[in-house]
Amino acid sequence: MVPPNxxxxxxxxxxxxxxxAQLPPRCRxxxxxxxxxxxxxxxxxxxxxxxxxxxxxxFIRGRCLERLRKILKAKGF
Numbered sequence: 001m002v003p004p005n006x007x008x009x010x011x012x013x014x015x016x017x018x019x020x021a022q023l024p025p026r027c028r029x030x031x032x033x034x035x036x037x038x039x040x041x042x043x044x045x046x047x048x049x050x051x052x053x054x055x056x057x058x059f060i061r062g063r064c065l066e067r068l069r070k071i072l073k074a075k076g077f
Contacts, residue, residue, distance in 0.1 A: 015075050016077075019071040020068070026050065030060060
């Protein structure tokens with residue numbers, strides 16, 4: 001039998017995956033590069049991969065995270 005907390009964690013992970021899929025491609029790629037790479041990538045590397053100025057990463061990241069937050073909230077996360 002699967003422990004209840006494991007089921008809950010899997011459900012939350014599924015919601016995050018579904019929310020990520022609803023993001024515009026640039027936001028999805030930025031969030032993946034900034035938060036899912038191990039070890040984390042520096043802004044300069046992310047900027048180069050996305051063809052952006054390094055100084056714009058923080059601003060765009062904030063907008064993308066806000067979009068993700070709204071999608072997750074709508075899903076009941």
